[in-house]
Amino acid sequence: MGTEMVDMEAQTQQTPPAIFNKANYPVTLKFEDVIYNIKIGQGGTFLKFLKKKEKTHEKLILKGITGIVRPGEMLAMLGPSGSGKTTLLAALGGRLPGGHLTGTITYNNKPFSNAMKRNTGFVTQDDVLYPHLTVTETLVYTALLRLPRTLTKEQKTQHAEAVIAQLGLSRCKDIIIGGGLLRGISGGERKRVSIGQELLINPSLLFLDEPTSGLDSTTAQRIVSTLWDLANGGGRTIVVTIHQPSSRLFYMFHKVILLSEGNLLYFGKGSSALDYFSSVLGFAPSVAMNPADFLLDLANGISTNDSNEDQTAIKHSLVCAYKENLSEGVKLEVGSDHHNQLLHDTIDDKQLKRWSNTWWQQFSVLFRKGLKERRHESFSGLKIAQVLVVAILCGLLWWQSDISHLQDQVGLLFFYNGFWGFYPLFQAIFTFPQERMMLAKERSSGMYRLSSYFMALTLGDLPMELVLPTVFFIITYLMAGLNRTPGSFFSGLFVLLYSVLCSQGLGLAIGAVVMDMKSATTLGSVIMLTFLLACGFYVQHVPAFIRWIKYVSISQYSYKLLLLSQYKPGEMYTCGDNNKTCLVEDFPSIKATGLDGQVVSIIALAIMLVGYRLIAYIALMRIGVTRK
Structure with a gap:
């Protein structure tokens, strides 16, 4: 791991390749009153046939979520397991199958489209990679498939090599991915390969589901630092879900969403979160602690001031407090934004309906x-x-x-x-x-x-x-x-x-x-x-x-x-x-x-x-x- 960190530091000191300095089309992501529910209580098709009279009921997963993320910003979604983080991420990324989704999700004030799909990267929590391919082969094959036909094979290969250099993967570029009982690259390197697959298209909008899950704090820091550079220096809009970030990671996020059972408890600057809960609501940590841990305690209904207080009551009070103190301000911010339509105005819609390659x-x-x-x-x-x-x-x-x-x-x-x-x-x-x-x-x-x-x-x-x-x-x-x-x-x-x-x-x-x-x-x-x-x-x-x-x-x-x-x-x-x-x-x-x-x-x-x-x-x- 030590060698990997030295290599990573050396790579991050290099100037990123010019083709990845800026996003092609800056994107402002807005979502208003997003509600998502699913039907539960039914089994498979055979069970449905046997139990036609079995009643089903709907479960609300997301309960009216509103927010905005601009180019150059990185939004972190926090919340305990089952709070709806991954569901919201999938909804924003256009990858939510089934269920019933209502509300408005726009990209530069327009709905999801082929244009947006071509300029969106999505990194899942599990690194879905072919185990027997090397790092270089994985990224080159992805480049050959995802980059447009206007580029030659040599140019696409150069793009893959540029991503390898940018993410500090040069040391392991000829090592197989591995997995299971097959020895390959480390967990942090696998995560960077997954991110690299999405960076190949130079995305304007990048979604990542638990990018630091299962990694040590140093490796997690490197990955989030890379994402921060992509947002801050590259003008990209980045949205991540993260379960329990360290203090260093928490303050790197420009904006934070705190979810609890599908309800929005906080949306705003990460640096202002503690002040809101302590000064405005009176929920202050009794000891010096990681702000992310403090927020997760609140999302679970645990107050450090009175551990015997009813957890359901605490959650309810936080939901009501958000509606009273923050909701209107967030809606005004979303409604007043009129970001340019560069993404949709500069691309021929007919061209976007075609695939990148023949x-x-x-x-x-x-x-x-x-x-x-x-x-x-x-x-x-x-x-x-x-x-x-x-x-x-x-x-x-x-x-x-x-x-x-x-x-x-x-x-x-x-x-x-x-x-x-x-x-x-x-x-x-x-x-x-x-x-x-x-x-x-x-x-x-x-x-x-x-x-x-x-x-x-x-x-x-x-x-x-x-x-x-x-x-x-x-x-x-x-x-x-x-x-x-x-x-x-x-x-x-x-x-x-x-x-x-x-x-x-x-x-x-x-x-x-x-x-x-x-x-x-x-x-x-x-x-x-x-x-x-x-x-x-x-x-x-x-x-x-x-x-x-x-x-x-x-x-x-x-x-x-x-x-x-x-x-x-x-x-x-x-x-x-x-x-x-x-x-x-x-x-x-x-x-x-x-x-x-x-x-x-x-x-x-x-x-x-x-x-x-x-x-x-x-x-x-x-x-x-x-x-x-």
């Missing part, structure tokens, strides 16, 4: 980033060992079987069907639940189209998803002694890979719709087991009322195509003593499935290949949708 540029960047990030997971030593061990075991169990052991060969083909139905299914199920936070963050910032992300992920996973089943098939096919003709080998490989892609699509669809790994895993297991049971290997005489399942089963069509890759109608095999021969198509495990309908099976799998991915895409459209 669809192909977004796709190519996301494709490269996806390959670099997911290759570590797809080709982990554990997964490679798992596939190789199972492949060798299968090869030994089915060692050099021939058509005279037809049941054994059919069993191997069905094992192909089962193993490579479940394996890609579960690999794909986890994809979107794991990337949900990242997708929501990046889509909320208008970084890319959902279609470019989806296509990049789908095509980027192809080489990684198809290598292991190919290796598995080659090993088992040669060891088991299946049909050695090139046509049978390559058609069998094609069918296996085809079914892998279909199973992967089913997994993507389940994961995208459910978005919960436990529930998605359970649902996926039930669906795939149903497909396997109905495909004709286990049960040859399926009752008519449930026979329809096989027509929607991936396993049914892939199993049929695997059989067709090895056997042809009219082919004979030794079926008993005295070298008696029988038709392969009459073998019980084959007869239930049949050796016909090859074209129908290929078309059915093609429909599933596309259909499942379409379902996944439609399900993803609800993620990252924010107020526009």
Whole structure:
């Protein structure tokens, strides 16, 4: 940590890059009588269906919040947990999903727009970053996606390098982000990388949710100092939520909002807060203490003058005191401000409706980033060992079987069907639940189209998803002694890979719709087991009322195509003593499935290949949708 602080000090002494000295468009943020409520008392969709008569009630989260933040000012939102700080921040940043929001929120006296979205940075409390990318790669990829197409790739890279220098990240620029059990950069460096991602667009308005959470006091001081420089020297409007800042941090904020249970207790200069509560209201700290701690005590209804006083009464008195002493002044300040409309008057609205980069540029960047990030997971030593061990075991169990052991060969083909139905299914199920936070963050910032992300992920996973089943098939096919003709080998490989892609699509669809790994895993297991049971290997005489399942089963069509890759109608095999021969198509495990309908099976799998991915895409459209 000592080395990090020395490096940070050295970097902050440097002159910031010229492109980040000033905000592009100064923004005055005003919010008047902001009220937000949500409905509670209902469960999920299934529970709603079962409990149609269950009454719901609304809960007020924000209760008429008013304030103003000008360019060059940094506003801190204080309050205990559950006071509404993060909700208010999300509302001001245009990222509040669901619920009912009323009141007026304006940016240079105009509502939230594409213009504002392009000039707003939002740093969430959790640092949502790709763990296997380095600091430089993270910021360069973000620059390539968020900076306008008018800049070249080299210029965008220079912007990323400038941000790295400005935030003091040069020492760790080639170290991976890390996370979980993967060792990477420190917590303070991760937070600065998150801030750096938003600084790349040189935002006029910057929102940060708990930027000092989990950091030591020195690192927190460095981060807030950087934010103060961005506001004071760069003309940016900065709004942060902060739980319990130190005294040094508290006096760096130009303005402070104190919230308690959604009510506004104070809005004004941070340096005047103590004087207001002590001189005007008579709530003075009995001992020298951190002003932020004193304010949080009051927000919790704890008075240092009389610890036995009713906490609810104290909160109520503070709410009434704000309405009597400060409310009118704040409303007059908000109403009298007529900041310039530079942001909206200097930008062509038609231009703002377009994305920063073309669809192909977004796709190519996301494709490269996806390959670099997911290759570590797809080709982990554990997964490679798992596939190789199972492949060798299968090869030994089915060692050099021939058509005279037809049941054994059919069993191997069905094992192909089962193993490579479940394996890609579960690999794909986890994809979107794991990337949900990242997708929501990046889509909320208008970084890319959902279609470019989806296509990049789908095509980027192809080489990684198809290598292991190919290796598995080659090993088992040669060891088991299946049909050695090139046509049978390559058609069998094609069918296996085809079914892998279909199973992967089913997994993507389940994961995208459910978005919960436990529930998605359970649902996926039930669906795939149903497909396997109905495909004709286990049960040859399926009752008519449930026979329809096989027509929607991936396993049914892939199993049929695997059989067709090895056997042809009219082919004979030794079926008993005295070298008696029988038709392969009459073998019980084959007869239930049949050796016909090859074209129908290929078309059915093609429909599933596309259909499942379409379902996944439609399900993803609800993620990252924010107020526009």
